[in-house]
Amino acid sequence: MAYSIDTSYFVNAWKIWYPYDTFPRVWTVLASAASGRQLFVIDRVYGELRKQVPDLVTFLDLHAPGWSRKTSGDPAMNSALTRLESDLLAGKVIRDYPPQNVRRYLGVADPAIVLHADLHGHVVVSNELSDQYTKKGSKLPDLCQLRGVQHATPAAFAAIWGHTFRVSAQPPPAGASCQKYSSMRRTKSDSLGGSWAHALFSLPSGSTSRKDLGRPRVVALSTS
Known part of the structure; x- marks a missing residue:
């Protein structure tokens, strides 16, 4: 089983929960798992991490080459995004979601994380909470539930290791x-x-x- 990691999880883990200077062995374990293709990020998350925690990206680039997986240009992903757009406009994902925000939401990492996990049978890891009534975009747990994708919280992910x-x-x-x-x-x-x-x-x-x-x-x- 492989785990697709959300931006917020890695940012909090690196900056707050397990800073490298205090818990280097935690990151040794995670880097080893990434090197063994047990955990990864998609390209959209990789781009967000480069802006927010560049030192983490440098560390994993060095110790786990290939920890980022490409989704842009993938025909299956493009088809999945098109179907999700239809679901969003039909109100199947978020109630009362403004149509003008749909295209903007589809351009961020969250929907791509879930759709990629759905296509390849991965588990999504994030620290987001369910909130089906938000107008800012579907939260990862809700979108995972809609697509039948497993979602792991930080506590559940820790238990895995x-x-x-x-x-x-x-x-x-x-x-x-x-x-x-x-x-x-x-x-x-x-x-x-x-x-x-x-x-x-x-x-x-x-x-x-x-x-x-x-x-x-x-x-x-x-x-x-």
Whole structure:
């Protein structure tokens, strides 16, 4: 099984969750998986990552050549995008989605990620939450569900590599930013054999409001 990684996951992982200077072995594992074609990004995501985290792109280009897969110019992808455009205009993906935004949405990475995964049987990995009523564009989990594509959250993706996320009983300090609190809670060890805590944006238990995303929750990542 291969995993297609969304831009937001890699940006958060590189900048906030597992910065390379603190967790180099995490990136050794991910680079090895990318080198073995177990995970990858499509060309649209690669272009976004080059703008947002160029040092990550340089690292993976060096250690996992070929980790980006081309989708532009693929006849099967072009046909899939045309069908998705029809579904969008018919309101099958997003309710009340302005028609003038359809073409713009089809030009970003998200729809191509899901359609490519659908064509090739891949799993999509992102930290997006379902929101079927947004007018800004279908969220990845919703589009995956529509197309019958598997979607993995950051916690599920960590479990694939033998790690688990555990919510801590200790709340973060009031007003603490994700990056700042991550630094406060992290252990000094960079070994994958240990455990550490960091902040992860997620909905509190029982909550259904996206407004609750403004506060990081403390979780631990450890080997299982």
